[in-house]
Amino acid sequence: MADAEQTNDPTKSKVGESILTDLVLSSIRVRKWIDFAFMVVGLLALLFSLITLLALILDLVRTGGPRVSWDFFTSFPSRKAMKAGILSAWVGSLCVMAVTSLCAIPLGIAAGLYLEEYSKKNWITTFIELNIVNLAGVPSITFGLMALGIFVYGLGMGQSILTAGLTLGLLVLPIVIVTTREAIRSVPNSIREASFALGSSKWQMVRHHILPYSSGGILTGVIISLSRAIGETAPLITIGALTFIAFLPPSPVNETFPFVNFQWLTEPFTVLPIQMFNWVSRPEKEFHVNAAATGLILLMMTLVMNGIAIYIRYRFRRKLKW
Amino acid sequence: MNLSLKMSCARVKQDLNFWMVSLIAVSIVGLASGAMAQVRKTIKLDGSSTVQPLSLALAEKFQETKKGAVVLTVATSGTGGGFKKFCRGESDIQNASRPIQSKGKTGEKSEMDSCKEGKIDYIEIPVAYDAIVVAVNPKNKFLSEITIADLKKIWAPGADGKPSAIKTWQDVNPKWPAKEIKLFGAGSDSGTFDYFTEAIVGTAKSSRKDYTPAEDDNVLVNGISTEENSMGYIPFAYYSANKDKLKALAIIGGEKSQMKDKGVLPDPKAIETGAYYPLSRPVFIYVSTMAMKRPEVKEFVDYYISNVAETAKEENYVALPAEAYKLGQERVGQTKTGTIFGGHSEVGLSIVDLLKKENKM
Structure with a gap:
């Protein structure tokens, strides 16, 4: 429009000018209106998702909130809804998460580092990269089926905490790899060159520069992937997680030598989302209240984990300046 | 020269520390998979x-x-x-x-x-x-009891096909309204499904396919209680917990039943005596x-x-x-x-x- 104004301006008559001003003004008005309309659409989109989330949380708080108490955390599931708690479920979730982190974090970071810093860029690595990104989007139940075939039957690990942890570990591994690579990529090349210029080896460069500078991003990715794993139900149901379990795995620490034991890894388990799923499918309404309370706790856990991720990212961003 | 050697020594030590930590981590994982014994x-x-x-x-x-x-x-x-x-x-x-x-x-x-x-x-x-309860929406006023023959008409495998399709209540009984029936039933992995089909249709696992199946019976309860023209079958425990949302139909067992042509509602006594025929199991x-x-x-x-x-x-x-x-x-x-x-x-x-x-x- 602005160009049109300049080229079509040979007539210097007052009438022409006023018509042009009107034109310009109206075009500005139209643009402002479009601008406003877009803002409204954006705001509505935001409100829609926010209100949905809020309604969900409010509903959970209203039905499940009164049920959340200290006793709810410290009692086992039971036939009596009012006596039932989530002790075995949250301990199970914790144990499974421990195995998942031990499996996914070292593997994921090492793989990401290798792909970003060491590997040559050729068609094989491109192919591998493409597959990792694809793997991150594979439905979780597929991992459950694979785990049932390989871990449960193939390797005879049974329906244990170890199986569940490894399954969820494999599930989030691609996410850890992808976020690690992104974090490493954000370290400027000049840092690498400076490190080489001082005579460091590649490993020294990675160890003293790349890893510390990218650890904020890596940690964020790790926590976000773990908060995804904690809510997973489908793969665990596929490998045959239990719906009722009223005991805890044996403690990993004991008084006699060698003080640590790993028997807990072979124990049967249940996790929070499965406990919730089981209560939802009970006929009595009192159990549905328990399910809502479990959902609330699960939601809080995810919220806290994501909060920690955001905080870490914020701290590292503030510390690093180049 | 001496200084730089010392510095590189320190570097090597630091690197060694890092390696030690990772070694311990790996050995923990290794031990973990090694020690597997059942005591309890x-x-x-x-x-x-x-x-x-x-x-x-x-x-x-x-x-x-x-x-x-x-x-x-x-x-x-x-x-x-x-x-x-x-x-x-x-x-x-x-x-x-x-x-x-x-x-x-x-x-x-x-x-x-x-x-x-x-x-x-x-x-x-x-x-x-246990009993299987045939339930309809509480707003359903025209239906309070049903014969096995009518149930069979509704649930038999042919009922979803062209020749003898049962789509509305009227297709079952001309006296009933011409409104489409919304059907809810157990999923095919469930024992409830096997028993219901055997008892009503005559052969286990033979059923029409165009109904809403669910392994979770609460889904069925919700479906039946929200759709006005619904019908479904659920285990007794789910009916007892939701009596305010559902209306159970009395079943007319016919010749083989103790009660002949009288409708029997599912209650503990009728289930125990076998009067609730043929859906108590x-x-x-x-x-x-x-x-x-x-x-x-x-x-x-x-x-x-x-x-x-x-x-x-x-x-x-x-x-x-x-x-x-x-x-x-x-x-x-x-x-x-x-x-x-x-x-x-x-x-x-x-x-x-x-x-x-x-x-x-």
């Missing part, structure tokens, strides 16, 4: 979600009396899914809402064959009665004889049989008469294996029939 006595239950509340309650009580010396786990893979695991020896006790079957789904091995293949012998113990536990050799399993089964009558009432099941439990106990004592049903559900079996069958053995 565990009894594994699996199977029907319909029987689960009953077995769960008994498992919990038993575990309380043993004070942690024996622990029990209860999974819910459904009657069909549970039998698969049971016949592979993966569970000790199987909860079943119908007897073990001699015929499998097309292309699959039957449950009895897979148990034979897995070398699993089992003792069959009927533990309680016994539920079972199957115990593997291999597991039974373990003293804790034997003890739990004894505990189960002697306490199930009381627990059944608490959990909305109907208890069998005392004599049935005595006979069940005898079967355990004599390790009588096999099924008394010949591989399919016996429709409309009253407790008297069941006892006669057991006595014949």
Whole structure:
């Protein structure tokens, strides 16, 4: 429009000018209106998702909130809804998460580092990269089926905490790899060159520069992937997680030598989302209240984990300046 | 020169530290997969979600009396899914809402064959009665009882096809309104589905396909209570918990029924006497004889049989008469294996029939 104004301006008559001003003004008005309309659409989109989330949380708080108490955390599931708690479920979730982190974090970071810093860029690595990104989007139940075939039957690990942890570990591994690579990529090349210029080896460069500078991003990715794993139900149901379990795995620490034991890894388990799923499918309404309370706790856990991720990212961003 | 050497030494040390940490981490994982030993006595239950509340309650009580010396786990893979695991020896006790079957789904091995293949012998113990309730929306005013013939018309496999399609209430009975019926029923892995189809259609697993199936009975309860022209079938416990949202239909059993042409509503008494024909059914536990050799399993089964009558009432099941439990106990004592049903559900079996069958053995 602005160009049109300049080229079509040979007539210097007052009438022409006023018509042009009107034109310009109206075009500005139209643009402002479009601008406003877009803002409204954006705001509505935001409100829609926010209100949905809020309604969900409010509903959970209203039905499940009164049920959340200290006793709810410290009692086992039971036939009596009012006596039932989530002790075995949250301990199970914790144990499974421990195995998942031990499996996914070292593997994921090492793989990401290798792909970003060491590997040559050729068609094989491109192919591998493409597959990792694809793997991150594979439905979780597929991992459950694979785990049932390989871990449960193939390797005879049974329906244990170890199986569940490894399954969820494999599930989030691609996410850890992808976020690690992104974090490493954000370290400027000049840092690498400076490190080489001082005579460091590649490993020294990675160890003293790349890893510390990218650890904020890596940690964020790790926590976000773990908060995804904690809510997973489908793969665990596929490998045959239990719906009722009223005991805890044996403690990993004991008084006699060698003080640590790993028997807990072979124990049967249940996790929070499965406990919730089981209560939802009970006929009595009192159990549905328990399910809502479990959902609330699960939601809080995810919220806290994501909060920690955001905080870490914020701290590292503030510390690093180049 | 000396200084730079020292510095590089420090570097190497730092790197070594880092390596040590990672080495320890790796060895922990290694040890973890190495040390695998079972110490605690565990009894594994699996199977029907319909029987689960009953077995769960008994498992919990038993575990309380043993004070942690024996622990029990209860999974819910459904009657069909549970039998698969049971016949592979993966569970000790199987909860079943119908007897073990001699015929499998097309292309699959039957449950009895897979148990034979897995070398699993089992003792069959009927533990309680459950009923299947045919329910409609409470707003439905024209329907309060229904005959088996009409139910068969609605649920038979042909009803979704072109020639004799049953789409509206009027298609079933000309006196009923011409409104489309919304059907809700059990998913095909469930024992409820097997029993309902056998009792109503005549052959297990033969049903129309165009209804809303769900393994989770609460989904069915919600569906029936929100759709005005709905009909569905659910286990008795789910009806008892939702009496305000559902309307149960009285079933007219016809010639074979005790009540002939009188409609019978599902209530504990009618279920116990067999008057609620043909939709009341016994539920079972199957115990593997291999597991039974373990003293804790034997003890739990004894505990189960002697306490199930009381627990059944608490959990909305109907208890069998005392004599049935005595006979069940005898079967355990004599390790009588096999099924008394010949591989399919016996429709409309009253407790008297069941006892006669057991006595014949």
